Amino acid sequence: MCVGDEVHVLGAGLSGLAAAIILARSGKDVHVHEIREDSGARFDGDFQGIENWTSDSDFFDEMDEWGLDHNEFKSDSFDVIDLIHPDDEITNPRTDGVAFRVVERGTADHTIDQGFKRMALAAGVNIHYKTKKAAEQCDIVAAGPKESSAVAFGEIFETDHRNIVAFQLNDKLAPGAYSYMIIIDGVGLICTCLWRKQRGSGRFLNETISWYEQNYVLNRRPIKRVGGKGDFGLPRKYVHEGRFYVGEAGGLQDFMWGFGMRYAITSGVLAAKAHLGECDYEREVRKRLVPLVEASAINRFLMNRVGNRGFKMVANYWMRDQRRCGDGLRFMSWLYKPGIIRRGLWPFVRLGMLRKKKLKDGRDVRRMPFRPSKARDNWEPSERASEIAEEWKNTQRSGGKTSFSESEA
Numbered sequence: 001m002c003v004g005d006e007v008h009v010l011g012a013g014l015s016g017l018a019a020a021i022i023l024a025r026s027g028k029d030v031h032v033h034e035i036r037e038d039s040g041a042r043f044d045g046d047f048q049g050i051e052n053w054t055s056d057s058d059f060f061d062e063m064d065e066w067g068l069d070h071n072e073f074k075s076d077s078f079d080v081i082d083l084i085h086p087d088d089e090i091t092n093p094r095t096d097g098v099a100f101r102v103v104e105r106g107t108a109d110h111t112i113d114q115g116f117k118r119m120a121l122a123a124g125v126n127i128h129y130k131t132k133k134a135a136e137q138c139d140i141v142a143a144g145p146k147e148s149s150a151v152a153f154g155e156i157f158e159t160d161h162r163n164i165v166a167f168q169l170n171d172k173l174a175p176g177a178y179s180y181m182i183i184i185d186g187v188g189l190i191c192t193c194l195w196r197k198q199r200g201s202g203r204f205l206n207e208t209i210s211w212y213e214q215n216y217v218l219n220r221r222p223i224k225r226v227g228g229k230g231d232f233g234l235p236r237k238y239v240h241e242g243r244f245y246v247g248e249a250g251g252l253q254d255f256m257w258g259f260g261m262r263y264a265i266t267s268g269v270l271a272a273k274a275h276l277g278e279c280d281y282e283r284e285v286r287k288r289l290v291p292l293v294e295a296s297a298i299n300r301f302l303m304n305r306v307g308n309r310g311f312k313m314v315a316n317y318w319m320r321d322q323r324r325c326g327d328g329l330r331f332m333s334w335l336y337k338p339g340i341i342r343r344g345l346w347p348f349v350r351l352g353m354l355r356k357k358k359l360k361d362g363r364d365v366r367r368m369p370f371r372p373s374k375a376r377d378n379w380e381p382s383e384r385a386s387e388i389a390e391e392w393k394n395t396q397r398s399g400g401k402t403s404f405s406e407s408e409a
């Protein structure tokens with residue numbers, strides 16, 4: 001809904017703010033409507049990684065090109081990770097450049113969310129917090145996820161361990177997916193991602209923490225527990241009734257690992273450029289982002305079909321590829337290349353993994369439903385995991401907060 005030069009954006013997350021910054025700098029009167037009290041309030045100090053493998057260019061160079069200043073927020077680059085196989089073997093994929101950058105999400109000054117907010121305010125964007133606005137009254141819809149296809153639970157803690165990113169493929173601790181540990185400057189996050197719906201989800205986090213404690217010297221002092229949901233679906237159109245759907249609201253997110261920040265920022269920029277008449281949003285998104293999303297959906301379909309044996313094969317293949325070509329990032333890039341086999345699988349993915357749904361705003365989407373649990377997801381917690389659960393209750397009694405619970409999934 002345009003009134004002269006006014007542009008209305010729904011959601012002050014990364015995608016909405018990226019769009020707003022570009023539009024305001026081009027002289028538009030931009031209003032961003034955000035239901036929460038601040039940008040980043042959906043998250044609570046958790047670490048996330050901006051991947052650097054879905055394009056040949058470095059994402060920070062792309063941001064420079066768009067005039068988005070990455071010095072506005074803190075980021076830490078990694079060229080090596082600990083890859084934890086399902087049988088507990090730890091290997092090290094590495095690359096010569098930047099594999100990915102860890103940023104913090106939330107409302108603290110150094111978070112990426114607040115960095116984007118500062119850029120938006122400097123560009124003259126009007127951000128209206130704690131406001132509701134109908135999507136129909138907006139030009140750009142950037143309101144993030146609606147439903148759950150998967151959830152993640154994490155704990156933030158103080159630690160003496162050096163900076164590290166560890167990524168674990170493990171179908172027991174993280175059903176259908178992976179867990180990870182990120183430590184930056186004395187603060188750690190251990191997170192487990194559940195791609196099958198569970199009761200008593202906390203036990204997966206407790207067991208995962210127990211695993212990391214046994215394999216790394218952490219001296220862990222819990223602070224708070226965080227988490228969130230991911231909504232994975234492919235809409236039939238990215239422009240609906242004249243509105244541009246960006247970021248997670250437009251299903252522009254990686255189905256395989258849940259990476260979404262790069263897609264969110266890129267789609268926000270593309271929507272702004274389209275609004276300014278510089279490109280066709282539907283065409284650009286289909287050219288630049290949809291092939292990646294589809295490749296990730298095919299990978300997710302395959303991952304849903306395997307357990308720890310399949311995960312071990314993936315980890316072994318990844319390391320073999322690194323030995324062959326000397327670059328651990330090449331395997332990750334390869335995962336997103338369409339290729340004949342992946343393309344051939346696409347009809348099976350559409351039929352077997354995605355369900356057609358008509359959303360309230362009239363859009364047709366093929367959604368990935370939250371998959372049910374399996375018999376193997378029921379196991380008795382270890383002694384240490386039960387102790388960690390008790391420890392957490394004590395931390396809660398002395399003020400430790402949980403910002404995402406099972407009931408929000």
Ligand SMILES: Cc1cc2nc3c(=O)[nH]c(=O)nc-3n(C[C@H](O)[C@H](O)[C@H](O)COP(=O)(O)OP(=O)(O)OC[C@H]3O[C@@H](n4cnc5c(N)ncnc54)[C@H](O)[C@@H]3O)c2cc1C
Nearest residue numbers: 011013014015035048049143144228247248259260261264
């Ligand atoms: C636990 C977790 C870990 C993740 N880890 C990674 C990672 O490591 N790397 C990565 O790249 N991605 C990661 N992601 C995904 C990433 O966070 C999202 O893809 C990304 O934030 C999407 O940006 P967005 O702008 O589309 O949505 P958001 O950042 O969610 O912004 C949407 C905004 O819209 C607001 N809003 C919602 N409804 C309304 C409404 N009705 N009216 C007004 N405002 C509204 C919300 O409050 C929010 O501020 C993770 C997600 C989760 C949940």
